[in-house]
Amino acid sequence: MPREISRVIHWGHEAYCPINIDAIRLESAPNFPLYFRSGPGRNFILYCERGVAFTLEVRKRLVENKIAHLFIQQGDRQDYSRYLADHLAAILHDPTMSVQEKTAILYDSSQAMVEELFTTPFAHENVSRVKEVVRHTVDLISDDNFRLEDLLRNISCDYYIYTHSVNVVAYSVALAMQAGYNDHATLREIANGALLHDVGKSKLPREMLDKNDELSEPEWEQVRQHPQMGFDMLSQSHAIGEIALDIVLHHHERLDGSGYPHGLINSKVSPFVRIVAVADVFDALTTDRFHQPRKTSFQALHTMQRRMFPELDVRLVRSFIEMLGITPRHG
Ligand SMILES: [Fe+2]
Ligand SMILES: [Fe+2]
Incomplete structure (x- = not known):
């Protein structure tokens, strides 16, 4: 599947974009909320609030709940872009990836x-x-x-x-x-x-x-x-x-x-x-x-x-x- 931050899913009055889970660094506190989709209605549900640390526990819950995709709101794309730029060097030098x-x-x-x-x-x-x-x-x-x-x-x-x-x-x-x-x-x-x-x-x-x-x-x-x-x-x-x-x-x-x-x-x-x-x-x-x-x-x-x-x-x-x-x- 192509990975596209440009792909926007309109949902009610909001719009969401898929992001790469691996891009969210452990112990970082993204300044944008993270969402996942769930239930028969495939609703978007808040997973991690803005400014809350993305800890190992938070990450483990993703795996336990078999959540493979995270989303951000369209309005937060600029913050996501800056977050990626700030963490890119760490991601690219991470020997576990x-x-x-x-x-x-x-x-x-x-x-x-x-x-x-x-x-x-x-x-x-x-x-x-x-x-x-x-x-x-x-x-x-x-x-x-x-x-x-x-x-x-x-x-x-x-x-x-x-x-x-x-x-x-x-x-x-x-x-x-x-x-x-x-x-x-x-x-x-x-x-x-x-x-x-x-x-x-x-x-x-x-x-x-x-x-x-x-x-x-x-x-x-x-x-x-x-x-x-x-x-x-x-x-x-x-x-x-x-x-x-x-x-x-x-x-x-x-x-x-x-x-x-x-x-x-x-x-x-x-x-x-x-x-x-x-x-x-x-x-x-x-x-x-x-x-x-x-x-x-x-x-x-x-x-x-x-x-x-x-x-x-x-x-x-x-x-x-x-x-x-x-x-x-x-x-
Ligand atoms: Fe051109
Ligand atoms: Fe061109």
């Missing part, structure tokens, strides 16, 4: 963080948090015990701008390593750029992003501004490096010059931008969007290899196929 469990929590945490990035006014301190999460992501993906399929298992097939950004990080870092980039500083820069590549879309009217109908030409014109808008937002902060900025500005450039905003051709498109472009296109094709049902991995790769052949870097698409060939995702 498997790499699979850590991978799932890191995915949740990244998603919650990106959601905050897109739904609150842009603040430069958010960029530091992005960098922190990215550092953990690169460390985890380059860990000897890491398996790509554990990460891919968490990848959501529903398109949300938040999950898309996190998915593109996962694919980009894995593809960069497959293509021979092993230096952590470079991988982090690629991941920073991948996570923030669509951040300019946060400046677009929300209704436009959620629109069910085809976008009009003037609306498309606005959407095409997002690489430049993202670049402008981030270049002021001086917090991310040139590789990441290049990715944000140029991820829609295509090798045949058909891309935007600058219509760059071949060698003008950096290898890092090419990596993220492959990851971006693949995730867009394999997730459900408003007008387009998702393709299987096979169909998406076929499209990228044939139809998009002059646009994307063929060698990278081949590396990507090899990489997914080892760990097929869904068909």
